[in-house]
Amino acid sequence: MNLYPTSRRDMMALGAAALGASLLPSMAARAQQPPASTEKAGYNPRFVTSPDGVRLATYEFGNPQGPAILFLHGFAQAALSWDRQLRDPALARAFRMVAIDLRGHGMSAKPQGDAFYKPGQVWADDVRSVIAELGLQRPVLVGWSYAGRVVGDYLAAHGADAVAGINYVDASSTLGDPAFLGPDVGLLGPQAMLAPGVEGFIEGTIRFLRACFATQPDPADFQTMLAFNMLAPHYVRAGLSGRPADYAAVLRALRLPVLVTHGEKDRILTPAIARFTAAAVPGARLSLYPDSGHAPFWEEPERYNRELAEFVQQAQAAR
Template identity: 80%
Template sequence: MDKHLSGRRHVMGWGAATAALHIMPAAAQAPQPPARMDGAAYTPRFVSSPDGVRLATYEFGNPQGPAILFLHGYAQAALSWDRQLRDPALARDFRMVAIDLRGHGMSAKPEGDAFYKPGQVWADDVRSVITELGLQKPVLVGWSYAGRVVGDYISTHGASAIGGINYVNASSSLGDPAFLGPDVGLLGPQAMLAPGIDGFIEGTVRFLRACFATQPEPADFQTMLAFNMLAPHYVRAGLSGRPANYAEALKALRLPVLVTHGEKDRILATPMGRFTAATVPGAKLSLYPESGHAPFWEEAPRFNRELAEFVRQAQANR
């Protein structure tokens, strides 16, 4: 069992107790501080996007080290990156920042498609975090849906302010049905967008199970379920149906790119990762034959080693 689990249970219990509050509209909520991740030194801070949405950010590691900015997937949270943020070797060498995307975790959850459908808002969120935290040429690590957030950012603001990109089982196009795994339908009304509280919870459980070829320990799964429930139904619906036209932005990239993909992914199939790697000039593809949708969790030691090597190479190329 993960040695940090005992430290996370306090956070987990608090998160579960407040999950129902975060399903309510944002106007009914009092502002909340970013959640404490017990057991590791970190700095929480809110960053405001141009449209006024407050984003919870969490900084770990060496303030003087090369910067890594972690972006989580659909209905997830900064806690998704637990096995990276708490890794002693990564913390020694790198400045690591994870954020709760708008509508997720402890970030604000305004209602209305204007806060979720336009690519501009996601692009501006990333730029705001980079600017307000003073991140110097960070490497963006984007998991799953965050591949689209990265695509929004580079399409809108270009790549001059970043040092590299690590796409992790990430969406970069919707142009080919072969990119989608057999369980991608769980993102729709049968699971993650199911009506009613019973269907909402059960659908979230089904989706989380589908994310892993090797299932998490029960305490870890409990943590994941709790922070997934912090993403309300209207937020999940707002993320759905957005266009994903990033091919031209990918082709224009001239910076180091690593594409990491678990070959047992049932949400986004391996052809998605191969497409990204083939579209970005000079990109490197790293496949994980035994991992599902979350290789950074399922094979954390290998993932962390490859991430460290990639960030160092990106810094050397600056």
């Protein structure tokens, strides 16, 4: 069961089209419809509109009566990043799983202007809007990489009362210490993900994706990843860059279950940031993956899915 009911070849064609859209913003604004067919995919797509008018594509899988999990992806990624969780039969039987294309990504709206990306409030309101409009009851938030900031924005603006727990996955919870930055973190800047020109944009995205994995995805999976990364235009990537990322006070104030997951071979954010996050949150659990890079949920899905299921059940029982 794949998140989007298209072949991987079709996804590559979509990615190529999205590259053109990134160069022509008026075209990008039209690429906002989720897939029309849901029968084969086994999910329910729905748009949620944030208070500033940005339409967010959401995708629901699994057991509608189960405890809710809300998956938030990283920089230039998409809901499809969580494919190995969303199509896991055991998770689908037990949990109501919702994944978002964050604003500027995937099939969500891609407005131009820093006002849509720089303020923490817009990200906080996106998360709250999805929780409210989909009727998610005390979901566990799962934030990968850049989404650690999105989780921090939500907590700072709206508090933690509406969520049962948080899973930080190789996540950015603060950037104050250079020890937190891996040798390839520079790929998020002008030398790769923000490289100018078509060739630089493509090559930089490839370099960044390669750096995310200690064990490389097979060619078909990598093609799919490249396709949905190309859906995030250059101006969106630039809008995400340079935002404040100091959530230490937010972490210290948390009084709910927190699981910190991190690959020890991560070349983007080092395990030191995971140790910081786990130490800052009272009672947080740290789970390190010795053989994984920046995406342990993809590289070691069996272990990750098992630990996530256990954590969600414990978090729901604790409150």
